[in-house]
Amino acid sequence: MTGTLPPLGRCQHCGQRRALSTHRSVRDGLPRLLCTSCYSDACLAEEAGHCVDFRQAFEHATDDELTGWLGSAL
Numbered sequence: 257m258t259g260t261l262p263p264l265g266r267c268q269h270c271g272q273r274r275a276l277s278t279h280r281s282v283r284d285g286l287p288r289l290l291c292t293s294c295y296s297d298a299c300l301a302e303e304a305g306h307c308v309d310f311r312q313a314f315e316h317a318t319d320d321e322l323t324g325w326l327g328s329a330l
């Protein structure tokens with residue numbers, strides 16, 4: 257059953273070495289390798305209409321969205 261284990265690697269969000277899943281953003285269509293907790297954070301953020309990380313917010317969000325995102329992250 258080794259095929260069912262997700263690969264270990266460096267999470268692109270928190271930078272920790274963990275088991276990763278590929279999250280594909282609906283906003284920019286880019287895959288991100290995220291650990292389980294960051295994966296669920298990203299899903300919740302997208303469901304709420306937010307960006308999944310700072311780079312995406314910077315490159316794809318409107319100014320209002322960026323301001324809101326920064327406000328909620330601080």
Ligand SMILES: [Zn+2]
Pocket residue numbers: 267268269270271272290291292293294295
């Ligand atoms: Zn993570």
